[in-house]
Amino acid sequence: MQSLWHEHTANQFTTPLELRVYSSRLLGQEPALVLHGGGNTSVKTQVNNLFGEAEEILFVKGSGWDLETIEAAGFAPVKMDVLLSMAKLPELNDSDMVKYQRAAMIDPNAPNPSVEAILHAIIPFAFVDHTHADAIVTLTNTGSSSGSQGAANILQLFGKRVLVIPYVMPGFALAKQIYEMTQDIDWATIEGLVLMNHGLFTFSDDAKTAYENTIKLVTEAEAFIEASLCITAEAREEADEKPLEYCDDEINIDLIELAQIRKLVSAQKGSAQVALLNSSKGSCHIASHPMLHSIASRGPLTPDHVIRTKRIPAILNDDFDTELGHYAREYIEYFDRYQSGQTMLNYAPNFAIWQGKAAISFGKTVDQALIIEDITSHTFDAILTAEALGGYQALSPADIFAVEYWELEQAKLKKAASVSHKPLQGKIAMVTCAATPVGQAVVSHMEALGANVVELGEHLEFDNLDKCQEAAETAIIDYGGLDIVCCLGDDPSNLMLLRACEPFLAHGINPTVLCVNHGALPVMNHDSIKVLHLNCSSSQILVSADGTKLLVRKTNGEYPQTGIFNLLSAITMMLSSEYVPHEEGVTV
Secondary structure, X not given: OOOOOOHHHHOOOOOHHHHHHHHHHHHHOOOOOOOOOOOEEEEEEXXXXXXXXXXXXXXXXXXXXXXXXXXXXXXXXXXXXXXXXXXXXXXOOHHHHXXXXXXXXXXXXXXXXXXXXXXXXXXXXXXXXXXXXXXXXXXXXXXXXXXXXXXXXXXXXXXXXXXXXXXXXXXXXXHHHHHHHOOOOOHHHOOEEEEOOOEEEEEEOOHHHHHHHHHHHHHHXXXXXXXXXXXXXXXXXXXXXXXXXXXXXXXOOOHHHHHHHHHHHHHHHOOOOEEEEEOOHHXXXXXXXXXXXXXXXXXXXXXXXXXXXXXXXXXXXXXXXXXXXXXXXXXXXXXXXXXXXXXXXXXXXXEEEEOOOEEEEEEOOHHHHHHHHHHHHHHHHHHHHHHHHOOEOOOOHHXXXXXXXXXXXXXXXHHHHOOOOOOOOOOEEEEXXXXXXXXXXXXXXXXXXXXXXXXXXXXXXXXXXXXXXXXXXXXXXXXXXXXXXXXXXXXXXXXXXXXXXXXXXXXXXXXXXXXXXXXXXXXXXXXXXXXXXXXXXXXXXXXXXXXXXXXXXXXXXXXXXXXXXXXXXXXXXXXXXXXXXXXXXXXX
8 A cells, every 4th residue: 555645735734633634635535444434533732712721622533524525624623631531431321422522622513523532532642543444454354263363463463563452332432441451551662553343543743654654554464465365375275275266257137137126125125226236356256155145144344334234235146035035034133132222224235245246235326325335345355355364254243233223323324314305316217318408407307306317318329229228228237227218209219219128117116108298108018117198388399499309489478498397397296106197198
């Protein structure tokens, strides 16, 4: 791993907080260190209060901020004396910890401090960097059923240069454990803290040194892993053991089956989902691993990932309905085994491994699914590496449950659930004539309603059967399914396109064909597909001032924008789940 520190750039920053922002972003730019809000950083400095008195303040990453894009406003300023006093308490529940940390902030408009704020405070250096480095966590997660070798890996690699911290729940419990473990140590003799199954802390009074200590320790871990893999491969060769081989051929995906999987998972979740196929090498290798069921059911790389991915994936083969039902029953049993009054989360998987093919990530939005894909891709690589080193070993289900149902995480989920739901969220739509002004208005409107839209701009994009088939498959490849086809105008190729889309629409969520100013409505072979008709003007002629075809025309005292507004309003109404089709269609 290479240092990204640029001296000329760093010299432009004059305050500790400015340097903190700079080096935090350097950490956030490297996915092998932190992913999607993971990790946290801090800086200790003095601030003059209202009375002109200097106070020691910890600026620590605020909840909800990402290190890759963090700004000064993303750091919560908390009084050091309060945090240090909290570390001395014999016990403190997490809700009270959050409350008292917030009460100790000097800016009430700042975000909530990280749950690791107390831990950052007790490390006696100005700059503290915490990452979930893949190489470090891979080593700590290496072991077998007979015992963990993770701590031995760290000891062999770093010796006494780091302090190894046994896993404990993040938050006050972790801060308290480290506070007690470090009472008699000379901090100057260690370069970092390695938290088992969790990550790495480095620190210094200099921003560059703290950052480059992270890079140095992670680079050493990467080199250790590479050397160990070579030794393992040589040992297998001497023992005449056949190395594990993976098929490098392109995977063969049945797109109809992918659409079926998406529909079944959406039904379990109670809302439309996108289903993104992860065709990375690690994903395909995991899916074809002979011990797939064993290694995929051991748990996430770090416990914080469980909020995004759940503890384990669903494993699918060919009986998707039965396999997803089995996953749901096992999740309910898992919850019942460890719950103590919490409300159960949805039992559907957040990702699945399609045996012999690849992984699939699910989400209400593409962004949600991509986050899960990123996390699982890093996890797959770590699992394969750990298996080659001696075996992948995650935390116990009880430990993972404690984080998945942590009161602080539950509060975040409830807050996210309160955000208004878009009516077409998770739906996948195809719009023809999308290159026209009206087509672009329809596309933008459907995206604003939450839909993921495949745009067909010109007639030539689907003027023969092969092109129509390719257009239909694009929706499945990009999003996992197809729910809506909106045909703008009476183009003969629309019927050919609909025939190509029909097998996928049959596995869509409330599948709908909306024909706008279409001469004759198509007849679909599948009864589940609704066909709706929308007529957008009293005239069948589509005209515009510049000759471009539009679906509305200018009339006395009426602007085209008015007609477009009416068109979009009608589309919203007709695509709503409550809409009951009229035999004669709708005219606006």
